Amino acid sequence: MKGKHAKNRFPLGPRATGALFGLAFFGVVAGTAQASIGSESDPGTGSRSGDQIAAMEVLPHKQKGARDASREKAEAEKSTTMDARSRVIARARTWNPGTDDRVRYSQVRSHNGYRADCSGFVSMTLGLEKPGPNTQGLTSSRYTERIDMDDLKKGDLVMDAQGTNTTRHVVIFEKWANKDRTSYWAYEQRGRYGTDYRERDYGLDSGSQYKAYRPKNL
Structure with missing residues (x-):
């Protein structure tokens, strides 16, 4: 069947129309409530603005960055000190200690x-x-300071600066030879x-004339 009667082939009854109207009304109310909830302040932030919240999030990162930079600086300073000490040992080895190629006294x-x-x-x-101060000169405050x-x-150095040029001596400390510290490994240019x-x-x-000294440039 064609014509205007075809458009109303399945007319809605009063109950169906009422149900549709109720659903539509409920949807409007629910949407309004959701919008209202979304506009409320976050309990964790109160009425803070977005910029304030962002600043709060960035602050801990800045503090951590400052701590990291401080730690890196301390480690760099420590590394520089250790490198200076390592260079002393590296230079000592260039004279080929204990080998046939050693520098003769x-x-x-x-x-x-250098002498x-x-x-x-x-x-x-x-x-x-160059050619370097003698043993007595090395004990001066210009070059070293006394330590235990x-x-x-x-x-560091262990020196006997007393006596004559045939009895004075100085060695370069590298490390303790044992846990009891009864001896140590050292580099030296011996007679x-x-x-x-x-x-x-x-x-x-006890009573040894040898004393410990720390070079000023270490």
Whole structure:
């Protein structure tokens, strides 16, 4: 069947029309309530603005960044100190201690501008002016300061600055040889031999003339 009667083939009854109207009304109310809830302040932020909330979120990150930078600076300073000490040991090894290629001991001859004796050797490892001060000169406040033997660290010195040029001596401390600290490993330029690396106990006996010193540039 065609014509205007076809449009009303399935007319809605009064109950169906009422149900549809009720659903539509409920949808409007629910949407309004949802919009109202969405516009309320977050209980955690109160009435703070978006910029304030963002600032609160950024602040902890800034504080963490400052702490990290401070820690990195401290580690860098520590690394610089340790590198300086490591350089002393590295330079000592360039004179080939304990090998056939070692620099022979001499108070007259020099090696690369530094005297080939104990104080000249130490001066070279510390990067001091050539040909280097003698052992007595190394004990001056210009180059070193006194420390306790227990405070020795890699690159520190143990010196006997008393006596004559044939009895004075200086060695470079590297590390303790045992947990009881009864001896230590040291680099030295020793008489009638030359550059050596061996276990020593200078300065550990009561009344020893050997004293511990810390170079000013370490």
